[in-house]
Amino acid sequence: MTFWWATLLLLIAGLAVWAITFWNRRAMRRSPVLVANTSFLERLPSFVRAQRTARVVRAAQVGVAVLGVIGAAVLSGRVATERIETPDFANRDIVLCLDVSGSMYEYDTEILQTFSTMVDSFGGERVALSIFNSTSRTVFPLTNDYDLIRRELARGAEAIDFDENGYRLGTKDYPEEKVRSYVDFIEGTRGIDDQASIVPDGLASCGLLFDQAEADRSRSIIFATDNEVNGEPIFSLDEAAQSVSSRGIDLYTIYPGSFECTQTCFEELKAATEEVGGGLFQTTDPDAVPSMIDQIQRTQAQQMGASPTVIRTDHPMFGFVVTLLALVAVLVLGWRSR
CATH class of the missing domain: 3.40.50.410 (von Willebrand factor, type A domain)
Structure with missing residues (x-):
């Protein structure tokens, strides 16, 4: 069975989530909201921790997105094994x-x-x-x-x-x-x-x-x-x-x-x-x-005319699971970074 359609959907969804999340972040950096007398916030331990957490989440998003792309690439590559069989005849x-x-x-x-x-x-x-x-x-x-x-x-x-x-x-x-x-x-x-x-x-x-x-x-x-x-x-x-x-x-x-x-x-x-x-x-x-x-x-x-036949068996499970988990992780991290 070919999973190219599942690979394409997961890849598009993952890239869309990644693009939306980081496009919003960049837009926010380009159009900051200026508030007077807030410079002291950068010295607050809670604010520092929040900034650090935000950076970690963004880095995690990038890493998970890359992992998802790799999983999708493996899935679309159709990892398979081959064996040669000679058909048995029941006649x-x-x-x-x-x-x-x-x-x-x-x-x-x-x-x-x-x-x-x-x-x-x-x-x-x-x-x-x-x-x-x-x-x-x-x-x-x-x-x-x-x-x-x-x-x-x-x-x-x-x-x-x-x-x-x-x-x-x-x-x-x-x-x-x-x-x-x-x-x-x-x-x-x-x-x-x-x-x-x-x-x-x-x-x-x-x-x-x-x-x-x-x-x-x-x-x-x-x-x-x-x-x-x-x-x-x-x-x-x-x-x-x-x-x-x-x-x-x-x-x-x-x-x-x-x-x-x-x-x-x-x-x-x-x-x-x-x-x-x-x-x-x-x-x-x-x-x-x-x-x-x-x-x-x-x-x-x-x-009866039997000839060896090459049997190809796809193994999509690893790539599919990695891509799916990466997509879920991107969505969770995107929600967390809001």
Whole structure:
């Protein structure tokens, strides 16, 4: 906000008060009123004190007026600070894509909690969650209702946590309520008998959750799987990744580890992800989540045309207060010098 008008008014008012006060004083000195037999007054202590006080008041008026002019000059100069900011974009769509097959039991709770940590850093982005095994299910579509997102992620993390003691599902007894919450959560992901963890088809299904195809929005999939495929997928992993990439969707893969094909699964997943310009992160890396979020935000900002902007912030308060106080002081001193 510009305070040039306030500066001008205060400056004019201060100069007017100063001019009127000292013009009157000079006029009085030029046209004295002669009174006979008053020379003795100059020897009276009270008269001497009054003259001294008058001189001090006039000097104070001059000093305050100068201070007011300095304050007005500072105010009109618009003291400000500058900082450079890169605009953040809230037009991001992010699909969280989670493998809930048996080989992922050990990791799913941790990954869902990791997803929740990511959501805490978002501000306006739309988020969706899709889970898959032999078939896929959408837990919630793209939304920016963060209370719902956190609630569903927490519910899923609790429902699928069957390995807190290091055992897989089926090796120990669980309360019926616990089993029921798990079954409800993964409902719809076991649609093909004798098949599990159809990773390529799960990835391709996640790519279909993006709506507003014509809108200028950035799109990302955060894909968590161990890539242990047990069945006959429609797509190969490379085809699924290319299908996602062809729609302008960035791919970020979380690899938690694998029981059976550790190196093979990892290398295949890494190659497919990096082939489309994506990034692969391992859950064993403590910097994986911050790095992923930073990469998403940085890449998306570039894609959406973000450029650094200089933000200028005025700080008029000091000059305004000094000028106002100087004006008040000039008025008070002017009244006192009458």
